[in-house]
Amino acid sequence: MVDKPHLDEEALAELRDVMEDEFDVLIETYLSDSADRINTLHRALVAEDNEMFTKSIHSFKGSSINIGAPLLGELCLRAECAGRNGHLDEAGQVLDRIESEFRTVSDLFQRLLNA
Amino acid sequence: MDEPLTEQAPLTILIADDSDTDRLILGKLISRQGHQVVGAVDGQDAIEKFEQHQPHMVLLDVMMPRLDGMAAAREIKRLAGERLVPIIFLTSISDAKTLASCLESGGDDFMSKPYNRVILEAKVKAFNRMRLMHRTLSEQRDLISERNRQLLSEQQVAKRVFDNVAHSGCLDSPNLRYHASPLSLFNGDVLFACPRPAGGMHILIGDFTGHGLPAAIGAMPVAEIFYGMTSKGFGCGDVLREINQKLKRILPTGMFCCAVFIQADFHLNQLRVWNGGLPDAYLQRHSGERLVLPSSHLPLGVLSTERFAADVDVIRTEPGDALFVATDGLIEAEAPNGQMFGEERLVTALDDHRGSEAIFQSVLNAARVFAGDRELQDDFTVFCLEMVDEEALDQLPDRLLPSALTGPSDWQCDYELNDTTLGKFNPLPLLLHICMEVPGLRRRAGEVYTLLSELYTNGLEHGILKLPSAWKNSPEGFGQYYAERERRMAAIEGHHLRFSLSHRPSADGGCLTIRCRDSGEGFDYQHLMAKRPDDHQYAGRGIMLLRQLSTSLRFLGKGNEVEVVYDWQYG
């Protein structure tokens, strides 16, 4: 798991190719979307709403994989599994790591956008 | 919704995903392939957008707020009805159970994240091909079912037209039993029965080669000839020859009609049976004896008129004897195991049964039992005739009357043959034909023919050709007489022969008056009237026959004109 990179350079290159001039919009959409999701995940933990947590983390996982952030996707998968099994405390611990990984990915994306 | 007809035409594709990021990527991938994208943010939105835009294909995320992908898929499939709208689930799920329930809800395939644009493009193309194929099949299926509906309704109409021509005749006579499917006409089977004016009936069981319209088309002229000629009094040989000639002319080579023709005479207790190409017919006698009547002729419509043979088996019968005929569909009826009913089972079913009802039921039961659970294939005709006392069928001729009574009964005509035509043309068939149009007179055809023939012979041979009857007193003279007749006929000049015919109806028949006047010198008829031929004289019977057959006979003028009056009654 740890060997997964923050960003998948190859996937990103392809995305850039596909999205053309909308690549920047895509990254920005992902970043604001994900920030919203992290807020939702926190609310779900506080409310101990297992279903809301699982659904949100599932979507977060999907878009992270699609955008080319495999490590973040992997962490989301672990949190989703914990959530599905009802281990919300474990899910909470993983969420902390997700937040930190998201910050790293955000920095990397910002750099990419500014480049 | 406008339907793209080719694989290359752009499609409208609905993408439902609650993740803006994923929707953006997928939308871009799809629009780069040249298709139009409609986006939806959850399952409920997807259903609304589906109704609004009628997309050709739907890409659905599995987990979505408000309504998940599976519920949306079910609703979309329901809305699409018969149309194939492929649904591809977008998922990062990999457990088999969830994937299976995606397919159960109506999904056609999966696409996992991250999206691979090559695979996505291939899937969209593959599903579009499937969609187009499905649409083509649906259209063809609809077309076929519409055509089939049309065909069936056309067959119903054709059947009604046919029924008007081939009315049931006397198939409902108490001594006839038959089984035929309602649309057996389109299996090529025909079954006709018609009372003969002089009593008895004609029956034709036929099986045309082929199925459907081609098999049915020959039935119409056969019915017309059969009913037309039978009710005019023609015998089975004439009717068979005429049908054969007609079918030979109109049917393409390789198409023909296997048939059994029956002439039943209840007065003489006699059957005439002609079998051309149908399976063996059986006469199951009241005594238990069985007579097999195999096909001994080629089917109708095969041979030219010259080679066609209408000779029949003449069978003496007794009341209670039953004649059984079936088309080959009975023998070829299949059991569930593919085995055929066969002749042996048929003969077994006939065994130990007396009377047409018992025989008929026994055979049909055997066929049904043999076919087992399987619906009995209804493409055969089974017929059974029972010989009965003539009195038992008293009602038959009455039913013929309405149609038989339409025709000229009050008329007169003159017909004169002049000069060389006299030597070349025999007017008897024409004159007989005119007389036979009188309703009911057909059954006296033989007598009317003899009257006409004797008058004609007398006027021509004695009045005009001056051939002496006395020549015919020796066998050699007989030949000489006809040789001389031929010679003198060829040299006829300046003569004429005039027939004046008239007919008046009476309460129970009619009165036919025939006058024949020739341009000859006449003769001393007083002398002739007094004379009777002795039994061994070869000639001189003409006048005697005329006198015996007619109500009155008179010579007019100088003996060159003869008049006979013929009173006749229905009977």
Add this chain to the structure above:
Amino acid sequence: MPIQTRRSDDGRTLTIKIEGRFDFSTHQSFRDAYEHSDQGVVNYVVDMSDTTYLDSSALGMLLLLRDFAGGDSAQICIENCNGDVRRILSISNFEQLFAIR
């Protein structure tokens, strides 16, 4: 063919069958039918099942056959006559000369 002939297996019976009209036009072929048959024919059958009409010249021809077959000792049977044909035969008293069945 309006006239057909058939010999029985033992050669003793000749069946002459007349189709359609039996009148003067058939006289030659009718004569040929019995005159050209081989020796040994004892019985003659005239099959009228397909004979529609008959006139007085046909009666003459039947008498010719009778004389050919031995006159009063001739064994000739006329079969399967329709009603009209039978009536004309009977008007002419032919039952006395032929076996009519």
